[in-house]
Amino acid sequence: xxxxxxxxxxxxxxxxxxxxxxxxxxxxxxxxxxxxxxxxxxxxxxxxxxxxxxxxxxxxxxxxxxxxxxxxxxxxxxxxxxxxxxxxxxxxxxxxxxxxxxxxxxxxxxxxxxxxxxxxxxxxxxxxxxxxxxxxxxxxxxxxxxxxxxxxxxxxxxxxxxxxxxxxxxxxxxxxxxxxxxxxxxxxxxxxxxxxxxxxxxxxxxxxxxxxxxxxxxxxxxxxxxxxxxxxxxxxxxxxxxxxxxxxxxxxxxxxxxxxxxxxxxxxxxxxxxxxxxxxxxxxxxxxxxxxxxxxxx
Numbered sequence: 491x492x493x494x495x496x497x498x499x500x501x502x503x504x505x506x507x508x509x510x511x512x513x514x515x516x517x518x519x520x521x522x523x524x525x526x527x528x529x530x531x532x533x534x535x536x537x538x539x540x541x542x543x544x545x546x547x548x549x550x551x552x553x554x555x556x557x558x559x560x561x562x563x564x565x566x567x568x569x570x571x572x573x574x575x576x577x578x579x580x581x582x583x584x585x586x587x588x589x590x591x592x593x594x595x596x597x598x599x600x601x602x603x604x605x606x607x608x609x610x611x612x613x614x615x616x617x618x619x620x621x622x623x624x625x626x627x628x629x630x631x632x633x634x635x636x637x638x639x640x641x642x643x644x645x646x647x648x649x650x651x652x653x654x655x656x657x658x659x660x661x662x663x664x665x666x667x668x669x670x671x672x673x674x675x676x677x678x679x680x681x682x683x684x685x686x687x688x689x690x691x692x693x694x695x696x697x698x699x700x701x702x703x704x705x706x707x708x709x710x711x712x713x714x715x716x717x718x719x720x721x722x723x724x725x726x727x728x729x730x731x732x733x734x735x736x737x738x739x740x741x742x743x744x745x746x747x748x749x750x751x752x753x754x755x756x757x758x759x760x761x762x763x764x765x766x767x768x769x770x771x772x773x774x775x776x777x778x779x780x781x782x783x784x785x786x787x788x
Contacts, residue, residue, distance in 0.1 A: 554785055558593045567606050574615055575631075581608050586633055599633045607648050613655040614674040620648050623661070626668065628677055639677045641666055646694050647710070651721070653702045656680060658721070660693035660710050665719055681724040693717065697743040697750070709750055711738040716752065730766045734758065742782040753779025
């Protein structure tokens with residue numbers, strides 16, 4: 491009796507499936523098969539393309555990519571980024587051109603004098619320009635002339651020390667720090683380092699250790715050599731020579747690891763530790779290394 495019941499149940503279950511299949515159901519079933527076939531073929535095609543790309547040579551790009559180009563009619567002498575106003579400032583023989591960070595021009599200022607270097611001071615939000623390698627000119631945030639200061643020595647290089655809110659200059663046989671006085675309206679020499687240097691020591695590039703410590707060091711490049719200064723003590727700590735085959739054209743300090751990085755006219759880049767022990771050498775450039783910078787900023 492149990493077997494008969496099961497057979498009866500089996501017949502009642504199977505009968506609707508075989509008797510109630512319509513052409514519409516068959517069409518749906520065929521459509522489902524088509525879609526599954528399309529999916530399988532798509533996955534196979536993608537897999538084949540990935541396999542082919544894996545065996546092809548790959549081009550790995552750096553983290554910096556070209557965004558836009560800002561054309562100038564005159565040769566650009568200097569360029570800087572104003573982090574406060576988020577503006578790009580460029581300098582040619584006489585004009586300062588200000589651009590929004592997206593490249594749109596904001597203003598053109600005629601300084602009336604030939605400035606060959608310009609920097610921005612964060613603490614006072616002012617600009618400092620170098621005129622004729624002799625005078626330092628202080629400008630307001632709107633590039634209006636505030637005052638002029640003349641140093642005891644020629645100036646070939648200039649940078650801002652954010653840790654002390656001072657300006658550092660260097661040139662033949664000297665390194666000088668400048669401080670702001672009288673409500674940031676005047677600049678005067680603070681410390682001048684000449685001991686251990688001669689007029690043949692012409693410093694063209696500088697890099698700075700980013701620290702508020704009294705042991706803060708400044709590095710200045712002359713030819714194939716780098717001089718190391720203690721700014722607080724106003725002293726020459728070391729003078730490392732013959733670091734490159736050709737002249738050093740760029741200089742950078744990497745603060746997290748306390749590494750000094752030098753770029754040369756021969757296209758090489760060298761990474762040094764604090765004692766100028768060589769760490770790494772890059773030789774991928776075909777021409778002079780004109781500039782070095784940190785990306786991202788650290």
